[in-house]
Amino acid sequence: MMEQVTQAVPDKSDSGFSEFKRRLFRNKAAIFGVIILSLMFLCAVFAPWLALSDYTRQDLPSMLQAPSWGHPFGTDEFGRDIYSRIIYGARVSLVVGFLAVGISLFIGLLLGSLAGYFGGFIDHGICALIDIALAFPMTLLAIGIIAILGPSLFNVCLAIAASSWAAFARVVRGQFLSLKSQEFVEAARILGFSDTRIILRHIFPNAIAPVVVLATLEVPKAIIVEATLSFLGLGVQPPIPSWGSIISSGRSFLFEAPWITLFPGLMIVLVVMGFNLFGDALRDSLDPRLRN
Amino acid sequence: MLRYVIKRIFLLIPILLGMTVIVFSMLHLAPGDPIDLVVGPNVTPEVRENIRHQYGLDQPVVIQYVSFVKRLLRGDLGQSILQHKPVAEIILEKFPVTLELGLTSLVISFLIAVPIGVKAAVKRNTVTDYGSMSLSLVGMSMPTFWFGLMLLYLFAYKLRLFPISGYGTWRHLFLPAMAIGITDAALTARMVRSSMLEVIRQDYIRTARSKGLSEKAVINRHALKNALIPIITLLGLRIGWIMGGSVVVEIVFTRPGLGRMMVEAILSRDYPVVQGGMVVLTTAVILGNLLADVLYAVVDPRIKLR
Numbered sequence: 313m314m315e316q317v318t319q320a321v322p323d324k325s326d327s328g329f330s331e332f333k334r335r336l337f338r339n340k341a342a343i344f345g346v347i348i349l350s351l352m353f354l355c356a357v358f359a360p361w362l363a364l365s366d367y368t369r370q371d372l373p374s375m376l377q378a379p380s381w382g383h384p385f386g387t388d389e390f391g392r393d394i395y396s397r398i399i400y401g402a403r404v405s406l407v408v409g410f411l412a413v414g415i416s417l418f419i420g421l422l423l424g425s426l427a428g429y430f431g432g433f434i435d436h437g438i439c440a441l442i443d444i445a446l447a448f449p450m451t452l453l454a455i456g457i458i459a460i461l462g463p464s465l466f467n468v469c470l471a472i473a474a475s476s477w478a479a480f481a482r483v484v485r486g487q488f489l490s491l492k493s494q495e496f497v498e499a500a501r502i503l504g505f506s507d508t509r510i511i512l513r514h515i516f517p518n519a520i521a522p523v524v525v526l527a528t529l530e531v532p533k534a535i536i537v538e539a540t541l542s543f544l545g546l547g548v549q550p551p552i553p554s555w556g557s558i559i560s561s562g563r564s565f566l567f568e569a570p571w572i573t574l575f576p577g578l579m580i581v582l583v584v585m586g587f588n589l590f591g592d593a594l595r596d597s598l599d600p601r602l603r604n
Numbered sequence: 605m606l607r608y609v610i611k612r613i614f615l616l617i618p619i620l621l622g623m624t625v626i627v628f629s630m631l632h633l634a635p636g637d638p639i640d641l642v643v644g645p646n647v648t649p650e651v652r653e654n655i656r657h658q659y660g661l662d663q664p665v666v667i668q669y670v671s672f673v674k675r676l677l678r679g680d681l682g683q684s685i686l687q688h689k690p691v692a693e694i695i696l697e698k699f700p701v702t703l704e705l706g707l708t709s710l711v712i713s714f715l716i717a718v719p720i721g722v723k724a725a726v727k728r729n730t731v732t733d734y735g736s737m738s739l740s741l742v743g744m745s746m747p748t749f750w751f752g753l754m755l756l757y758l759f760a761y762k763l764r765l766f767p768i769s770g771y772g773t774w775r776h777l778f779l780p781a782m783a784i785g786i787t788d789a790a791l792t793a794r795m796v797r798s799s800m801l802e803v804i805r806q807d808y809i810r811t812a813r814s815k816g817l818s819e820k821a822v823i824n825r826h827a828l829k830n831a832l833i834p835i836i837t838l839l840g841l842r843i844g845w846i847m848g849g850s851v852v853v854e855i856v857f858t859r860p861g862l863g864r865m866m867v868e869a870i871l872s873r874d875y876p877v878v879q880g881g882m883v884v885l886t887t888a889v890i891l892g893n894l895l896a897d898v899l900y901a902v903v904d905p906r907i908k909l910r
Contacts, residue, residue: 440618440622441622443618443619444618444619444622444623444626447619447622447623447886447889447890447893448623448626448844448886448889449844449845449847449848449885449886449889450844450845450848451848451849451851451852452844452847452848452851452882452885452886452889455851455866455867455870456626456627456630456878456882458870459630459634459870459875459878460629460630460633460634461633532745536747539747539750540747540748540749540852543747543749543750543852543855544852544855544867545867545871546867546870546871556747559749559750559753562753563753563856566753566756566757566761567757567761570757573750573753573754573757574754577746577747577750577751577753577754580745580746580747580750581742581745581746581747581750582745584744584745584746585741585742585745588741588744588745589741
């Protein structure tokens with residue numbers, strides 16, 4: 313009997329999934345977003361093959377050169393090839409984007425589901441935490457946390473997660489509140505399932521859609537905050553190239569060598585746009601009611 | 605109305621306390637002995653203990669926290685380690701610079717976003733709509749500091765229309781305010797558009813049209829006023845974003861504001877200044893949110909009932 317109950321669900325979500333795929337790929341903006349993101353992943357994964365030279369290789373005679381065939385995006389003050397540094401920089405941006413959102417997702421799912429499922433004083437406590445976290449502007453809180461922890465790639469992720477978990481917790485809590493009173497959850501409870509099982513097997517799968525959409529839209533925010541921190545010298549430290557830190561070094565040569573600043577910025581715009589396009593399309597196809 | 609405002613102010617207390625806990629723990633969670641920040645490594649243990657006592661660092665953490673909050677309430681933000689001046693004095697000097705930039709950016713953002721959002725909604729699914737929404741997508745995707753650098757290169761260096769750095773006149777203010785205002789407008793325009801689309805569907809708009817009012821009167825007098833109500837809440841939320849943006853844009857344009865002060869303080873480990881900056885900026889943001897909520901209730905009396 314238990315088996316029957318759990319098997320009825322995958323069947324339905326399967327047809328829902330193909331409907332979702334159909335809607336998603338009908339959207340031209342989504343396809344554009346997917347293309348940008350795929351290219352970015354390829355850059356990050358195959359960086360050593362795509363780069364023209366090692367990102368640390370200095371070549372002082374050819375410093376601050378304008379873009380040319382040999383150096384498509386020019387060179388910096390040490391004669392390093394900007395194109396190669398940008399290709400490697402894709403790794404930092406994507407790692408920080410996903411790791412930061414992964415940490416936020418974990419904390420947000422945990423606290424959000426506890427608050428929504430159990431209610432009472434647990435809910436009050438967690439809601440207060442959410443309000444406090446949301447009261448801090450993301451960039452400021454991240455700067456404050458880096459001031460404590462010191463700059464490093466992992467600390468940047470923690471600093472971003474410190475404010476972005478709250479958005480996840482709030483969405484998950486809302487989903488749990490509306491799902492826990494529905495009949496299939498009642499049924500599971502009457503069957504005597506444990507709270508853990510009900511949360512993980514019955515409510516989670518139904519609460520996941522808006523969380524996925526939020527995650528897609530939080531990754532670009534994390535990428536921008538990482539770039540901002542690295543620009544301020546509070547992010548990923550040299551010699552690892554991050555788009556933000558390339559812009560930071562380009563700032564000192566903005567007027568003689570604007571290409572150092574221009575190209576990494578364009579990459580940020582492109583990736584963030586890719587995630588935003590994909591996230592918007594994902595939201596529209598998962599929940600057409602929100603379309604506007 | 606007054607009751608609503610008082611209730612909202614009471615709700616702020618836990619948030620402000622939470623903020624002070626985070627800011628307070630900065631000094632204690634930071635690696636190393638805080639004493640090392642005040643004195644060099646070559647002092648005798650007795651001197652260290654003396655200083656520890658003088659700063660109250662030998663007290664239990666909870667007592668230190670209480671006295672930290674008490675000092676905050678008196679407006680005492682401690683002493684800068686490097687500048688040997690009260691932090692409050694430094695901040696008082698820098699805050700107007702940041703506030704000026706933040707408020708100007710907010711005004712610019714709304715002046716750009718409202719007409720674009722309204723136009724896009726009224727001409728829904730036309731080239732105007734797609735064009736302005738594509739532009740808004742690009743604007744949303746730009747890091748503010750990078751856009752600032754690009755403006756700096758183009759308008760200050762190439763065209764020589766504005767000074768490259770500094771502070772004082774409106775010409776110094778223009779480019780940084782544009783950098784924040786335009787990137788912020790990109791998001792706000794989307795909100796205005798969807799809020800406007802929501803309103804246009806309402807019955808009273810149809811009534812206004814069937815009364816024979818001109819389209820201009822329907823949009824400007826009837827639709828826009830109602831569409832702007834939810835935007836007020838957004839205004840509150842944007843204050844935080846704009847303050848965060850000012851911090852970075854101040855670095856780009858070398859404006860002597862709070863943002864530059866904080867980043868310099870972090871890099872030189874002058875924690876009291878970092879703490880003071882965090883307290884002032886977040887309090888400004890929290891109060892900004894409160895103001896927006898109250899304004900929202902004034903404009904839309906239905907809110908109070910909730």
